[in-house]
Amino acid sequence: MASASRRGQLPLSLSLLLIAPLLLLLAWSFFLPIGKLLLTSVTEPTLSLDNYRRLLVEPLYRQVIFRTLWIALICTISALLLGYPIAALMARPGHLGAKIALVCVMIPLWTSALIRSYAWIMLMQRKGVINSLLLAWDPEAMPWTMLYTNGAVLMAMTHVLLPFMVLPIASALGSISPDLPRAALNLGAGRVRTFFSVTLPLSLPGVFAGCLLVFVMSLGFYVTPALVGGPQTLMIATLIAEQATTLLNWPFAGAISCVLLVMSLGLTIAFKRLLRLDRVVAHD
Numbered sequence: 001m002a003s004a005s006r007r008g009q010l011p012l013s014l015s016l017l018l019i020a021p022l023l024l025l026l027a028w029s030f031f032l033p034i035g036k037l038l039l040t041s042v043t044e045p046t047l048s049l050d051n052y053r054r055l056l057v058e059p060l061y062r063q064v065i066f067r068t069l070w071i072a073l074i075c076t077i078s079a080l081l082l083g084y085p086i087a088a089l090m091a092r093p094g095h096l097g098a099k100i101a102l103v104c105v106m107i108p109l110w111t112s113a114l115i116r117s118y119a120w121i122m123l124m125q126r127k128g129v130i131n132s133l134l135l136a137w138d139p140e141a142m143p144w145t146m147l148y149t150n151g152a153v154l155m156a157m158t159h160v161l162l163p164f165m166v167l168p169i170a171s172a173l174g175s176i177s178p179d180l181p182r183a184a185l186n187l188g189a190g191r192v193r194t195f196f197s198v199t200l201p202l203s204l205p206g207v208f209a210g211c212l213l214v215f216v217m218s219l220g221f222y223v224t225p226a227l228v229g230g231p232q233t234l235m236i237a238t239l240i241a242e243q244a245t246t247l248l249n250w251p252f253a254g255a256i257s258c259v260l261l262v263m264s265l266g267l268t269i270a271f272k273r274l275l276r277l278d279r280v281v282a283h284d
Contacts, residue, residue: 034257041254051255061239065259068236071154071225072218076165078158079214080207083165087206090166091173109163117227120156121147124228148230156228161217165210172206173199212271216264236260 010018041051055061089101108116123129124146131143146152176199184194222237229235236256243253 034261037250037254038258038261039254040251041258044251051252052259054252055255055259061256064234064236064239067150067234068219069263071150071157071233071235072215074154075157075161075218076211076215078154079162079165080211082158083162083210084169084207086162087166087169087173090170091176093174105163105166108159113160113223114227116160117156117224120152120159120224120228124152147228148233150229150233153225153229153233153235156224157218157221160224161214161221164213164217168209168213169203169206172203172209176202208271208274212268216267219264219267220260 042049055065086101086105089095090098090105092098121128125131126143126145126147128147130146134141134144180202181194181198184198185191189197220237221235222241225233225235226238226241229238237260240253240256240260243249243256
């Protein structure tokens with residue numbers, strides 16, 4: 001029985017041998033550079049935590065951290081509010097609207113974030129499409145200042161990250177048996193109560209996964225805030241690039257990177273525990 005249960009499984013030594021090239025490549029290209037950068041943050045110029053102390057003491061850097069957190073939070077909430085209805089439409093099999101929604105979600109996902117950021121610049125710049133339409137409607141109107149603001153960064157980031165919210169929720173909604181909402185309706189529950197009592201709780205794993213993806217990616221987003229934002233919308237990733245490439249302050253860049261890494265790992269662990277707790281409550 002023991003040999004039959006292990007049929008089709010490779011020995012542990014052979015499995016390790018097969019994945020050894022991947023592990024070596026990952027260690028050489030990912031873990032080694034990150035480890036050296038993080039080590040630099042506490043060993044240069046001397047063995048101390050001055051770089052981390054500077055990051056927490058100086059108001060400018062604290063402001064960058066808080067701005068990054070609240071922009072990531074608002075971007076996640078906006079993507080959830082916009083993405084859930086789209087995911088619900090995509091979860092309806094055989095529906096024409098589901099196919100159209102899938103195409104609308106996937107095509108931007110296949111497009112580079114750089115191109116989508118430049119598209120937002122064309123829309124929101126002083127002589128862009130939106131201001132041109134405004135002046136055509138009212139020639140005496142003043143052009144709106146939209147570019148290089150927090151609102152511009154939020155809109156562009158939400159647009160870029162929206163597919164990462166829609167797809168997990170659509171997958172969770174698609175796995176729900178249609179008999180469950182139908183049974184709730186037959187038992188006298190209204191559509192609103194059926195949604196909040198049946199559909200939404202069963203789709204929470206997809207919601208948690210989408211929120212985690214969008215929030216963590218928002219924390220380290222670089223291209224869109226750098227192009228659409230300005231000095232007033234400086235975020236952590238842009239600050240790291242500035243310290244590493246412009247000021248050549250690699251130890252301080254390593255300290256900021258370490259803080260970003262700890263924040264991302266902490267949020268990932270928290271979301272994982274929250275999802276596990278939700279499953280336990282649902283099972284009970």
